[in-house]
Each structure stands twice: as structure tokens, then as C-alpha cells.
Amino acid sequence: MTHHIAIIGAGIAGLSAAYHLQKEAARQDRDVHITIFDASARPGGKLRTERIDGFIIEAGPDSYFGQKPDATQLIQELGLAHELIGARPEHKGVYIRENGRLVPLPEGVMLIIPTRIIPFALSPLFSPWAKLRMGLEVFIPPRKDDGDETLADFIRRRLGEEALERLAEPLLAGIHNADAEKQSIMATFPRFRALEKQHGSLIRGMMAMRRRSSPPPAPAHSAQPNLPRGAFISLREGMESLVQALMQALKADLHLQTPVKRIQAQGSGFLLHLAHNQVAYADQALLATPAYAAATMISDLSPKLAAGLRAIRYVDTGVATLAYRTEDIPAPRTGYGILIPRKENRRINAITWTSRKWAGRAPEGYELLRVFFGGSRRPDVFALSDEALLAAVREELRDIMGIYAEPTLVRIHRWPRASAQYDVGHLERIAALEAACPANLHLIGSAYRGVGVPDCIRQGRIAAERALALTRA
Ligand SMILES: Cc1cc2nc3c(=O)[nH]c(=O)nc-3n(C[C@H](O)[C@H](O)[C@H](O)COP(=O)(O)OP(=O)(O)OC[C@H]3O[C@@H](n4cnc5c(N)ncnc54)[C@H](O)[C@@H]3O)c2cc1C
Numbered sequence: 001m002t003h004h005i006a007i008i009g010a011g012i013a014g015l016s017a018a019y020h021l022q023k024e025a026a027r028q029d030r031d032v033h034i035t036i037f038d039a040s041a042r043p044g045g046k047l048r049t050e051r052i053d054g055f056i057i058e059a060g061p062d063s064y065f066g067q068k069p070d071a072t073q074l075i076q077e078l079g080l081a082h083e084l085i086g087a088r089p090e091h092k093g094v095y096i097r098e099n100g101r102l103v104p105l106p107e108g109v110m111l112i113i114p115t116r117i118i119p120f121a122l123s124p125l126f127s128p129w130a131k132l133r134m135g136l137e138v139f140i141p142p143r144k145d146d147g148d149e150t151l152a153d154f155i156r157r158r159l160g161e162e163a164l165e166r167l168a169e170p171l172l173a174g175i176h177n178a179d180a181e182k183q184s185i186m187a188t189f190p191r192f193r194a195l196e197k198q199h200g201s202l203i204r205g206m207m208a209m210r211r212r213s214s215p216p217p218a219p220a221h222s223a224q225p226n227l228p229r230g231a232f233i234s235l236r237e238g239m240e241s242l243v244q245a246l247m248q249a250l251k252a253d254l255h256l257q258t259p260v261k262r263i264q265a266q267g268s269g270f271l272l273h274l275a276h277n278q279v280a281y282a283d284q285a286l287l288a289t290p291a292y293a294a295a296t297m298i299s300d301l302s303p304k305l306a307a308g309l310r311a312i313r314y315v316d317t318g319v320a321t322l323a324y325r326t327e328d329i330p331a332p333r334t335g336y337g338i339l340i341p342r343k344e345n346r347r348i349n350a351i352t353w354t355s356r357k358w359a360g361r362a363p364e365g366y367e368l369l370r371v372f373f374g375g376s377r378r379p380d381v382f383a384l385s386d387e388a389l390l391a392a393v394r395e396e397l398r399d400i401m402g403i404y405a406e407p408t409l410v411r412i413h414r415w416p417r418a419s420a421q422y423d424v425g426h427l428e429r430i431a432a433l434e435a436a437c438p439a440n441l442h443l444i445g446s447a448y449r450g451v452g453v454p455d456c457i458r459q460g461r462i463a464a465e466r467a468l469a470l471t472r473a
Contacts, residue, residue, distance in 0.1 A: 003471040006282035010038035011045025013445040014288030016460030034252035039259035049238030054363035059413035063234040068454035078245040086228030091356040093335040130162030138201045152180040170339035177375035177419040187426035284440040291447035314417040316382040320371045321411045328405035420447040
């Protein structure tokens, strides 16, 4: 008998689940019918690339962390490996805005941990006291238990206040659009706690990895020839080409502009309520939407689970992309971009110099900048009208980078309630939600076990394996 599996949400988590289900069902000769529902008019969720006048503009993610293998594996399986690109090594480097100046991140700082003494000692980024404090990290006794703490508490404990303010907050909290005073270290950067536990110190742990010449940012696939090296990986034509390749590979029924409004128990499966009084039956349902959308769907089915899902906080984030003529951008002339610590009190959070970081993003003679706004720091900036926002962004670019010229192209992408906040205790709360979930209902996506593209792909694959195993029952 055909087993009906519904996937609700055609973002990267849902599409990855559909792909793995289709592949494994065929391999195991299972009669599975997959139906995907998405509220919007296009598949891919936050993966969206625009091509305008020779520019490649990412509305959402522009790359993924290569050390997590799931994205690269999927891209290889889809026959897209030749499209993988690494960041351009000739422009390597990042600036931090410190007290109004742009200070390069010292060489040898791996994520936030100094591993080379001389560049670190000479850097103007930290005060002499902070450098000493960071160096003393090797003598600070490690925390041995696996209890959670905030990113801020962890960094203060190991490396001190300045390391938090000038590096960890803009970099590590910035990646998650999070508030470092709330962000769970165990849910977002467990690797640091593992290093602390294993080596007694982050610096010693990083040095040991350096000696073994396998620093953490090296991609998991770096042993394979022909694949790009470097911490972050992208696709030549933009991240949406992954969605296009998935769509070509998928034979599932895809219903766009079809939000699932409510899920009701029906026998051993579910009845999905769609618009215009339409319904669809599914033996299993994979909920691959934001947690608050999943909560609305299951509020009758399981009020308790719905309440837990609703409690996951989200913040609004946005990206403004601006194109300039190369000669209109005076400084700095190198680097992938600028991190802006919260204490600098600016209206924007970070700038990626997209055309320096990735080849082929702008035509000859032009540059592309990606400016991040909103997040947990500045909800007020997210709320501005497009006109006021653009004016604010341009003022910030003038103050921070000395750009006075008119941009030749502007695109603003707003993502309301886009970034799930992994507050302290997140992993325990997610484990409890998963335990409360009926076996044939699966929760996947950026709200749960990782926000990055590879994390969402991994969650899709694991849910697909679990769902397929249940078809045997
Ligand atoms: C600006 C920005 C930059 C980012 N940069 C990076 C980066 O560089 N690298 C990285 O790894 N990650 C990055 N991320 C994070 C990453 O893009 C997301 O975490 C990931 O794409 C989320 O995928 P998802 O499938 O969980 O959810 P989504 O992409 O949000 O997909 C959920 C889908 O559910 C659908 N839906 C909602 N409600 C319903 C309903 N009732 N019925 C049916 N369908 C519904 C939506 O239409 C949507 O298509 C970024 C995110 C943003 C916003």
C-alpha cells in the first residue's frame, strides 16, 4: 500500500528531506508518495538569488560553513560539485570596527582564538591588559560538565570582556543575529566547549589542531581534490542553484502557494487542512516551516507541543545589497568585510564586501556590498521604511567606509521573524519538544538543531531516514 508522506515547507530543510526520502525509498524499493506544500510562490525558502545587470545578489545565505559535510555531499550528489567555489584567497582578511577605526583581525586568530603570538601582540585591536588576559586563558581551569551557559559568560570566563566585546559578540553572536547575553554556547558553538574539555584551554586546543594542520575552519571535504578549500563555500551562480538542482531531481508533487492551515489526527495519520476547504491525507508529516508556523498548524492536534514551538523566539533580519563603481569605494582595499561590535552603536551590524569575497558577483569595474541590519540588536532599524533604511545604510557606509557616491543598484531584502534564537537551554527544550512529538510527525529546520544551510540539510536527511524506517512498521 502506498505510504503518503507530506512535507510542509519547501525551504532547504524540506527539500533536502524530500530528496533523501525519494532517493532512499527508491533504493529500498518502498512505495512512498511524497507531497510538498509551501505557502509561498517559489521553492527554496530563504535561499534566493537574484541576477540583475550582471550582479549576483543573494537575498538570504551567500555561502555555507564547509566543515559541516551535509551541504557539500548533497551538492556533489546533485552533480553540482563543479559549481562550488571558495572565497577568493587574494582578498583574505576581515576588519573590526573599533572605536571608530577599522582594525584588521590579527593573523592567526582562528574564529576568536589567538594562535600566533606576534601578530596578536602587535595588533591594535585589543588593549595590553586584554592581550594579557587572553593569554592567561591557558591557565584558567576548564569547566568539565556539559551544562549550558551564554556565549557571553563563556567568553568572559575564558578570554575576558574585551575578547567578548570586540570579537566574539560581532562574530559569533553576529552569525546568529543573537544577543550574546542570551545565546546558548552548547547549541551554537559546542566545539569551543569540547576544546576546553579536551585540552583544558581553547588556545592549547587550537594550537594542537594547528600543529596537526587541521584547523577547525578547514572544510570536511578538503581532503578531496577539486573541491574548494576555506571555511566558507558557495556556488558560482548563487545559492539558489542548489534549489534548482533539487527541483530538477525531485519527482514529488509540489504545491506552491498552498499554506497548510491546520493538521488534524485522522486514523493513524493526519488530515492537512489547506485553503478553500481542501484537505489532504498523510500517514506522516514533516514540518519544515518556522516553529511559529508549525505551532499554528498543530494547535488543536497538540496544544502542549504548539506552546513549546511558539516559545522559540525569532528576530527580524535584513540585508541591503548595494552596487558601486570600483573607484567610488575608497577604503579599505582588501578584506572580505567589516564586523561592527554592538558597543560601536551603529545602525548596521556588518558589511560583507561580496565582490571581493566571491568571484563573479559583480561585472568588471563594479563592486557589491552586502549590509546586514536588524537582528537582535536593532529591531528599530528593521522597522524603518525602505527610504529611511537606505538613507541610514548610506550614512553608515559613508562614516565607516568613506563612500559618498550614489549606489548604481540597491536591493533590500527583509526577512521578518527569520532568525530563530537559540537561547540558553535550547538543546534541552528541543529534546523535550521532540520527545513530545508523535512518532509520525517530524520537526525540522532552522528552529531546532542548527541554523546553517548544512544543518538544515542534515535535519532533512535524518527526518527522511526516520520517516522511511516507520514505513516498515
Ligand atoms: C539574511 C540571511 C542570511 C543568511 N546567511 C546564511 C549563510 O550565509 N549561511 C548559512 O548557512 N545560513 C545562512 N542563513 C540561515 C539559513 O539561510 C536558514 O537558516 C535556512 O535557509 C532555513 O531553512 P529552512 O528550510 O529551515 O526554513 P525556510 O527557508 O524559512 O523555509 C520554510 C518554508 O516554510 C514555508 N511555510 C511557512 N509557513 C507555511 C505553511 N503554513 N504552510 C506551508 N508552507 C509554509 C515558507 O514559505 C518557507 O518556504 C541566513 C539567513 C538569512 C535570513
